[in-house]
Amino acid sequence: MAVGHPLRRTPLWTVLRGLNLIESDLLDSMKNQVEQSLHNLIQEQLEMGSGEVAELCSEILLAGGKRFRPLLILLAYGTCGGRDFDEIMPLACAFELIHTATLVHDDIYDGADQRRGVATIHKKAGLAKGVIAGDWLFTMGFGLGGRYSEEIVEIMSKCCADIAVAEFQQFDHINDLATTPDDYFQIVEGKTAGPFAAGCKAAALIAGCDAQQAEKMYEFGLQLGIAFQLVDDLLDLYGDDRLGKPRGVDVYEGKMTLPIIHALTLLHGEKRDQLSEILSDFGDEKFTQLIDLLTHSKSIQYAKILASTYLERSEFALNDFEQSEYKELMLGIAELVNSRNS
Amino acid sequence: MAVGHPLRRTPLWTVLRGLNLIESDLLDSMKNQVEQSLHNLIQEQLEMGSGEVAELCSEILLAGGKRFRPLLILLAYGTCGGRDFDEIMPLACAFELIHTATLVHDDIYDGADQRRGVATIHKKAGLAKGVIAGDWLFTMGFGLGGRYSEEIVEIMSKCCADIAVAEFQQFDHINDLATTPDDYFQIVEGKTAGPFAAGCKAAALIAGCDAQQAEKMYEFGLQLGIAFQLVDDLLDLYGDDRLGKPRGVDVYEGKMTLPIIHALTLLHGEKRDQLSEILSDFGDEKFTQLIDLLTHSKSIQYAKILASTYLERSEFALNDFEQSEYKELMLGIAELVNSRNS
Numbered sequence: 001m002a003v004g005h006p007l008r009r010t011p012l013w014t015v016l017r018g019l020n021l022i023e024s025d026l027l028d029s030m031k032n033q034v035e036q037s038l039h040n041l042i043q044e045q046l047e048m049g050s051g052e053v054a055e056l057c058s059e060i061l062l063a064g065g066k067r068f069r070p071l072l073i074l075l076a077y078g079t080c081g082g083r084d085f086d087e088i089m090p091l092a093c094a095f096e097l098i099h100t101a102t103l104v105h106d107d108i109y110d111g112a113d114q115r116r117g118v119a120t121i122h123k124k125a126g127l128a129k130g131v132i133a134g135d136w137l138f139t140m141g142f143g144l145g146g147r148y149s150e151e152i153v154e155i156m157s158k159c160c161a162d163i164a165v166a167e168f169q170q171f172d173h174i175n176d177l178a179t180t181p182d183d184y185f186q187i188v189e190g191k192t193a194g195p196f197a198a199g200c201k202a203a204a205l206i207a208g209c210d211a212q213q214a215e216k217m218y219e220f221g222l223q224l225g226i227a228f229q230l231v232d233d234l235l236d237l238y239g240d241d242r243l244g245k246p247r248g249v250d251v252y253e254g255k256m257t258l259p260i261i262h263a264l265t266l267l268h269g270e271k272r273d274q275l276s277e278i279l280s281d282f283g284d285e286k287f288t289q290l291i292d293l294l295t296h297s298k299s300i301q302y303a304k305i306l307a308s309t310y311l312e313r314s315e316f317a318l319n320d321f322e323q324s325e326y327k328e329l330m331l332g333i334a335e336l337v338n339s340r341n342s
Numbered sequence: 343m344a345v346g347h348p349l350r351r352t353p354l355w356t357v358l359r360g361l362n363l364i365e366s367d368l369l370d371s372m373k374n375q376v377e378q379s380l381h382n383l384i385q386e387q388l389e390m391g392s393g394e395v396a397e398l399c400s401e402i403l404l405a406g407g408k409r410f411r412p413l414l415i416l417l418a419y420g421t422c423g424g425r426d427f428d429e430i431m432p433l434a435c436a437f438e439l440i441h442t443a444t445l446v447h448d449d450i451y452d453g454a455d456q457r458r459g460v461a462t463i464h465k466k467a468g469l470a471k472g473v474i475a476g477d478w479l480f481t482m483g484f485g486l487g488g489r490y491s492e493e494i495v496e497i498m499s500k501c502c503a504d505i506a507v508a509e510f511q512q513f514d515h516i517n518d519l520a521t522t523p524d525d526y527f528q529i530v531e532g533k534t535a536g537p538f539a540a541g542c543k544a545a546a547l548i549a550g551c552d553a554q555q556a557e558k559m560y561e562f563g564l565q566l567g568i569a570f571q572l573v574d575d576l577l578d579l580y581g582d583d584r585l586g587k588p589r590g591v592d593v594y595e596g597k598m599t600l601p602i603i604h605a606l607t608l609l610h611g612e613k614r615d616q617l618s619e620i621l622s623d624f625g626d627e628k629f630t631q632l633i634d635l636l637t638h639s640k641s642i643q644y645a646k647i648l649a650s651t652y653l654e655r656s657e658f659a660l661n662d663f664e665q666s667e668y669k670e671l672m673l674g675i676a677e678l679v680n681s682r683n684s
Contacts (some may be wrong), residue, residue, distance in 0.1 A: 109470035128451035136506040142484035146495025153488025160481040
């Protein structure tokens with residue numbers, strides 16, 4: 001099988017394009033408000049004399065990014081009946097700041113030179129300033145979180161602690177061919193889906209929802225987040241120039257993605273040995289062989305079906321919320337992702 | 343002049359021994375409560391499945407440490423009339439957790455192998471886990487802070503942001519012989535004195551003080567913190583085995599301490615050139631010469647007098663608070679440090 005790009009032009013990958021494919025004035029306006037709020041926050045800090053640390057952070061923070069997390073938070077708030085967007089914006093920005101903090105620190109130990117198309121902070125200013133800049137972003141995020149109740153700060157804090165625990169687990173499973181689907185889901189729930197879920201739940205509580213509704217929002221975020229990661233795993237096998245996503249980064253790093261874990265579980269004998277060999281000494285010339293093996297074990301197909309299942313579950317979690325333009329947009333994301341047309 | 347240890351057996355350095363020299367059942371009991379609370383916090387996290395990240399952090403967090411920050415917070419709370427120590431303990435622990443987070447990250451870019459007598463996290467578990475473990479400690483600290491009002495979280499967040507800004511400044515002044523006393527005090531206020539001040543002020547507010555009293559507590563912490571740093575600068579010139587503090591760490595790292603900044607400003611001609619040469623290519627064999635120059639410029643004497651002045655100012659800030667055992671202990675620290683007997 002030739003290495004093509006079966007996901008391109010399918011809705012599965014649009015979720016990764018920051019909702020750009022959904023035409024909505026409301027969404028555009030929300031994204032602009034997020035950008036403006038982040039910009040203002042940095043500006044205030046610069047005026048207060050934060051100097052270089054704020055400048056370096058702003059280069060990464062304001063260099064674009066999908067703003068997936070803050071947009072989800074705003075939509076969840078709207079779906080829950082919240083209408084005073086000034087009330088929820090600090091939370092949306094807090095999650096984006098903390099997300100960016102983890103990226104700044106990830107890039108350090110991953111040795112990444114670029115992020116969002118600009119030089120990483122540690123590359124530009126050295127290890128020390130990279131570490132401290134990440135800490136500064138965490139601090140800014142938690143500072144915004146402090147505007148809310150103890151319950152909200154606890155959700156944020158638990159979410160960040162879970163990210164750290166999941167990152168530890170992920171390291172321990174690098175190049176670990178015995179990684180189980182259970183390990184995988186634990187890591188994904190901690191690192192990717194947890195923050196989606198925490199953001200949606202906190203937004204629901206701030207909008208005045210009761211505990212049960214907030215739990216539904218948590219569920220939505222969690223299921224969507226897992227689907228998001230599964231799509232990300234699939235994209236790693238094909239890359240995407242338009243997303244600026246090179247092919248095979250995870251495979252080179254020895255990260256155990258679901259298609260690979262699935263194939264390692266299902267393949268036996270010679271084919272299992274082949275896969276094991278490919279993974280232990282990967283190179284670009286082995287890509288076709290890898291995709292052939294993952295196709296043979298139906299692992300790519302399996303990951304696609306799984307992503308659909310999680311997206312359906314996320315839609316289901318919104319059942320009890322009243323219709324609104326916000327809910328339409330939340331469902332639109334899941335629906336668009338789910339209605340795979342290729 | 344021979345390199346001796348003029349500070350040993352003087353009260354000036356007792357402040358660095360974690361108040362161990364003040365005999366007080368109250369202080370002992372407070373320290374035990376801090377240790378117990380930190381221990382419980384880690385235990386809870388381990389029970390919740392935080393695993394290795396909590397274990398690695400606990401090795402540093404529970405390896406001793408002076409607990410200067412949490413004890414000051416408890417004393418400030420007591421001095422302000424607070425008596426429900428369960429109310430203030432989360433704040434005291436939050437500051438210790440955040441302080442430890444900065445140490446874990448500092449040790450990474452300083453390349454330190456040991457902290458509090460145990461191996462540093464990055465040394466034991468690698469760069470990635472070291473960075474993430476520091477993030478986890480920040481997260482735990484801010485999580486505890488979320489139990490208080492927005493005002494308290496803002497004080498914590500501003501204090502952490504100021505630490506980051508000051509650390510950036512400190513880097514920019516490494517080996518910078520043109521560093522001014524103004525630069526020095528900006529860095530010290532951000533990095534050392536700011537957290538003391540923020541902790542004392544937050545404790546006052548939690549105890550129910552008004553804004554003016556809280557400002558007095560801030561002042562106490564700020565002045566004491568500056569004195570603390572000046573004493574630390576002096577100790578760097580003599581080292582202290584009992585504090586586990588080797589001599590000359592700052593000089594080797596090119597950190598501009600106040601005695602050195604003072605000497606660089608006052609010395610002229612040949613002696614200035616000598617000092618400049620010594621600093622630009624330092625070695626143990628040049629220690630006697632360095633101390634001779636700093637003595638000649640009266641820089642050591644100057645730093646001692648300055649420390650006294652700041653300690654007097656810190657005592658003065660407590661004038662308006664009612665007498666209590668807590669206030670006695672706060673004054674005792676400053677008094678003991680101030681009544682230099684050699």
